[in-house]
Amino acid sequence: MAALTQLDAAYRRAQADPRFTDELGELLRDRVGRPTLLHRVPRLAESLAVPGVRVYLKREDMAHTGAHKINSALGQVLLARRMGKSRIVAETGAGQHGVAVATVCAMLDLSCTVYMGAHDMRRQSSNVVRMQLLGAQVRAVHTGRRRLKDAVSESVRDWVTNVDTTHYVFGTAAGPAPYPRIVRDFQTVIGNESRAQVLKSEGRLPDYVIACVGGGSNAIGMFHPFLDDPQVRLIGVEAAGRGTETGWHAATLNSGTPGEIDGAFSYMLQDEDGQIARTHSIAAGLDYPGVGPELSHLKETGRVIYRTATDDAALRGMRALTRGEGIIAALESTHTVGYLLELAERGELPPDSVVLLCLSGRGDKDLDIAAQRLGS
């Protein structure tokens, strides 16, 4: 609690200090490549076969390191430096957050240790090499199921043991307060830019804003600036894996129940004894049994609705974007495309709709899966 209280106070001071927000803005522009493109995709829109529909992609895959994760990694590492910390610890699942944190640490000259489940290290070996090239120490976690959940526990243990020198950079808008708020604030750049970009192109707000939901950081970052615009429908798409009825999925807000996970009270996938359930998704970044508390709150108020897309729908979305638009997107992100294709097929997408999709990352990491599942 002492570490969290200290972080909360430091963050509030930083947020009110223009030197901090100006430096963050400059680095986002000069080192991350923001603002990212808003890209209209007419061929994808045409394939929906609904008259007058216009679809836009927010291209977070064009940010440095290829996903939205660097927005929050950069903000949190700058905050750590301001707090006088010289060492960063982070957890990673598929390795995307670890790579973003290692990149920022290399940029700003801080020492970096990334905890990763031994099981994940085997299946995501190229990201392990990336982190090591960037100068991070990658520590294998052999406890529990040797996955993301266990890497979180090890990172927290390291942080509280070395809190004088060390800061913990969390990968999604979940975990104990103040992390869900900090990560949300740093990711809100996605929604702020998108809102202005759609207004400029269309002269009005979008009818639909759609984002995939793992822990929830790209979704809450995209949705937050639209929360007070009731005409904008906000849809979070969760991973239905092999189908929510099969038990092989990660649809936390659709199929989960409230409970405590990683220091927050939120929806989670658990058994009758409150043990965390097994999850599955073709997209490693969505394969998490929890979700951020703010997205849970927005489920209960009804402001955001949550739907699902299966592994097959995500693959179909990947094919539609590659063949149709020349974009190889991450399988996490293509859950939104798969969902949109199905929405149009069911006849539920009204003519002349303006649709904004968050393309959270690029698909280089998914090439092996694509080769297996999509063939040549």
Ligand SMILES: *Cc1c(COP(=O)(O)O)cnc(C)c1O
């Ligand atoms: C990590 C990741 C996600 C899921 O994380 P959120 O916190 O839910 O955004 C989605 N897309 C990509 C490309 C990712 O790397």
